[in-house]
């Protein structure tokens with residue numbers, strides 16, 4: 001949720017920390033702060049609101065020093081205020097901590113510490129950490145590392161920590177449990193960050209710290225150990241994406257840039273996974289034989305990734321004989337889904353750090369299930385905890401509203417469904433070729449939709465003002481309706497509902513009046529539900545609803561019924577959701593722009609939901 005950075009080297013730390021925090025601001029942004037070791041003490045500045053407020057403070061009063069930590073906060077314990085902003089300090093100011101995650105037992109720890117004479121200045125869970133370290137040193141811990149280790153053993157919950165000690169001015173300590181933390185390796189300088197984009201412009205190699213590990217960074221080296229003190233030889237990974245991937249690159253927002261990246265990403269996934277001979281290899285760790293025996297799949301995910309999972313279910317069910325279920329990870333983990341060890345679990349996650357999705361994976365592993373993840377972030381917790389992974393290869397998704405990760409997840413499911421169906425003999429080589437030929441058309445079709453953005457903008461601007469909107473679709477495009485509504489509500493703050501169009505008569509039709517925009521996803525090919533969808537559109541028309549149709553080029557029916565039509569190219573029904581959703585992403589985008597919201601950083605939301 002929050003962003004953590006740290007630096008040790010020979011350069012001034014404060015500008016590097018601020019630059020890193022700017023790149024992390026999308027993770028959480030109600031306050032920010034940094035601390036730097038300087039002249040025998042730790043100095044710090046914090047400010048509420050956007051990072052620019054902290055920057056102004058630092059301009060007036062620069063903090064000098066080559067070793068520091070920084071944090072952007074998304075409040076969980078205590079309102080956004082200077083006092084609650086990180087870094088937090090020990091009573092004597094010699095230890096400073098930034099933290100991402102939640103310390104579940106902070107209340108009892110705080111009571112114990114208060115009984116020992118510690119005074120707290122904030123309402124946060126984090127503040128117990130520097131006090132615990134201070135107490136461990138007072139109780140006789142031999143070194144900062146040992147005091148940190150003793151402290152970590154007392155914490156219950158999740159953390160990615162950066163820690164400074166006044167008396168070790170050439171070191172940054174860090175630790176991880178349940179919240180991501182990477183160590184970036186430079187030339188005579190090293191970094192910590194909760195996410196690669198924070199330091200992507202400064203490093204090309206990184207260590208992804210594992211749960212239960214801590215490290216001490218000096219300018220010329222990094223030592224990693226477990227919290228039990230066992231040395232660890234860390235795996236150093238090359239960072240494969242360019243710094244530009246985390247820049248605006250001339251677009252007014254990250255979201256608009258990421259919408260535009262979709263055709264390239266989809267094309268690259270096809271190139272990577274479909275051989276020149278027109279075959280799709282099973283993902284590493286799974287085999288044709290495994291797919292032949294498989295009889296149940298359970299897909300678990302949250303939000304947009306859940307909608308991708310719904311699409312995956314429809315497609316795999318349609319192409320294979322396998323029973324597929326999908327569930328919200330937050331529900332799945334609290335129900336009794338009667339999963340047997342033969343069930344393949346597919347978690348879907350852009351960030352790879354979503355708490356509920358991770359909890360579902362852990363449950364399923366206890367039941368003995370195989371885990372095949374669809375994920376975007378290398379080194380993330382979902383990736384580490386899964387048996388096999390399909391990487392969506394989108395590069396960093398910075399806009400809080402997921403766009404490119406969604407279509408890449410859909411593409412992952414399309415390729416997986418075709419691979420499973422072929423392995424099981426549900427598709428002949430000729431049928432596979434026909435599907436793949438049609439799938440190859442999708443990147444261009446998405447590009448075509450994006451080219452229509454000026455027309456879509458006018459429609460978004462025309463219908464943005466009402467209190468609510470309704471999105472309807474059927475079959476493969478029922479998840480598209482849900483995703484279109486989610487995009488709209490999260491970035492424009494207009495209430496929006498997605499519905500299966502066949503449900504209209506069971507309730508939502510009561511909402512229809514002349515001011516309610518109803519977005520009808522009604523693309524036409526051989527799909528048997530087109531006629532049904534058309535009837536639903538007519539029901540809306542008969543009640544004077546404002547109809548915005550997403551229709552196939554050449555359709556002559558819908559323009560008679562609709563106030564506005566977004567035309568998309570004709571593609572195979574099964575793959576149409578990837579194309580149609582691009583239109584809805586742009587529609588939401590321009591509605592949000594007309595409503596003047598902060599599109600990349602919508603209120604109350606954070607990019608990565610690492611707490612339940």
Ligand code: F6R
Pocket residue numbers: 302303304305306348349350351352353354357400401402403486487490607608609
């Ligand atoms: C919406 C959005 C969220 C995420 C959800 C899961 O635009 O981005 O609904 O899809 O929080 O996140 P990941 O995919 O990181 O597990």
